[in-house]
Amino acid sequence: MVLLNNSTSLYEEMMAKAKRIGELAEEEAKQADIDATISPKLADLIRSEEIHRLILPKEYGHPQLDWTTFVDLVSTVGYYNLSAAWLTYFFSAHNAWVSYLPKPLRDEVVASGGFVADVFAPIGQVEAVEGGYTVSGTYHFVSGINYSKWVGVGAFMKFEDNDKPERVGILLDVDQLKIIPSWDSLGLRGSGSNTLVVDNVFVKPEAILRFNKIIACSQPPEAQEESYDENYLYYNTPFYPGFYVGFAAMAVGGARRVVDEFAKHTAGRVRFSGVKENESPSSQRVLAELSMELEAVEGLMRQYIYLMERDKGNAYEGPRYKAIRASIIDKSTQIGVKALLTLGGHALLKGHPVEILTRDLMAIATHITSLYEDAVTGYGRHLFGIETNIQG
Structure with a gap:
């Protein structure tokens, strides 16, 4: 574990960054909905935390993250706000493809400090x-x-x-x-x-x-001509599975928050009959189901990371990665929908955490790399030995 000071590990420091970004984004969520963008204040915080410099080769002087740390960073922001997680993920991961450009141009992009x-x-x-x-x-x-x-x-x-x-x-x-x-x-x-x-x-x-x-x-253009960062995350990972991992990571964070919000709001509800909602068998069953689905989502996320670490520099199954990722996102979205329908009308009010999270999870699920039906059909074709051209 890389230590940045005597008491804080790299992992802990990254989670602290994620929490600061997520908490500010949650505070500003209603206004971001109106403005259809995050605020300059939040963009400045993402920049000051140097999120856009995290996924760079070591020559640029920033920490070398492992996949678990990066995934948990995005998930932690997603726990508070998925729009912020979306941009935190993009502003960091987009340097991955910049790292394949010729070095002089890459240096110019990094030196500019821009997203x-x-x-x-x-x-x-x-x-x-x-x-x-x-x-x-x-x-x-x-x-x-x-x-x-x-x-x-x-x-x-x-x-x-x-x-x-x-x-x-x-x-x-x-x-x-x-x-x-x-x-x-x-x-x-x-x-x-x-x-x-x-x-x-x-x-x-x-x-x-x-x-x-x-x-x-997976290596950069100069790999055959000069030394390069052999430990850089993306030079040792199938590119597309690594580039798309954040979509699943943020969905996991959103699903965790939905389950926590469901438990909290259910515990405080009382039915017209006077029965406490947390004593209702139906809500008890729903919380159990949501919790088990979350366990499945987290397990699939760990499997995805395992495959990326295993497949570095080797042939890999693109359709398998896509199916796992789409399953994580689909299950996370269904957690949101189930929680919203069970909580009832008050959860429909604009700005309720479950209302925001469910809308955002649905939006993640519509991304071209997340479409569940396409992903599972492609994986099925792959399992029967039919060419799919799915690269991850």
């Missing part, structure tokens, strides 16, 4: 020009873009060493782009996932990340 957003839907139009390329496209659902300095956008491109077009990520400076406020969602309202317009922006070739290269080899 990194991304939207890798491959809808961009790329044209070759002298010295590089131009990129155009309109991208929706760009979480955290209000406070980001950099953004990665997706496109398909053709390269001389590949017969087929391949999906790429392109690093852009947000100052060159237009942000359109458009986020008016059921849940995760504080994520500020607005629309981004890229209009004929010039990029150099080194700003283009070929995802196929990452899938083929």
